[in-house]
Amino acid sequence: MRKAFKSSTIQDxxxxxxxxxxxxxxxxxxxxxxxxxxxxxxxxRDDKKDALKFYTDPSYFFILWREKMLQATEDKRKEKRRQ
Structure with missing residues (x-):
């Protein structure tokens, strides 16, 4: 029996x-x-968020991407329920 593959690459x-x-x-x-x-x-601002964060927040784009991915996952889940 072969062992499972284990990567030796370390991500820094x-x-x-x-x-x-x-x-x-x-x-x-x-x-x-x-x-x-x-x-x-x-x-x-209506959403009470700090306006400066939209200009200088480095995590803004990651959070935006994450929200889109979560929404896409939720949409797929809803679509599967309909079928």
Whole structure:
């Protein structure tokens, strides 16, 4: 009987972190412009979310993708129930 395949590949996450940023890149980062003061618009949002998060939140696109995937899964589940 053969053993199940076990990958020896190690996936390294957070390849770029604050401690690994090269000095020239870090200098450019510190010289960069501050984000616009979008947080002053937050009180006018109907969903009560922080307006600045839509401009600077790096997890925004992941969350958006995740919501679409969950919705697609739910749609498929509903479609299977109909059949």
């Amino acid at each position: 996450q957070q390849v770029v972190s604050r401690s690994s940023i090269p000095n020239p890149v870090l200098e450019l980062y510190h010289r960069g412009d501050k984000p616009p003061p979008l947080n002053i618009l937050s009180p006018y």
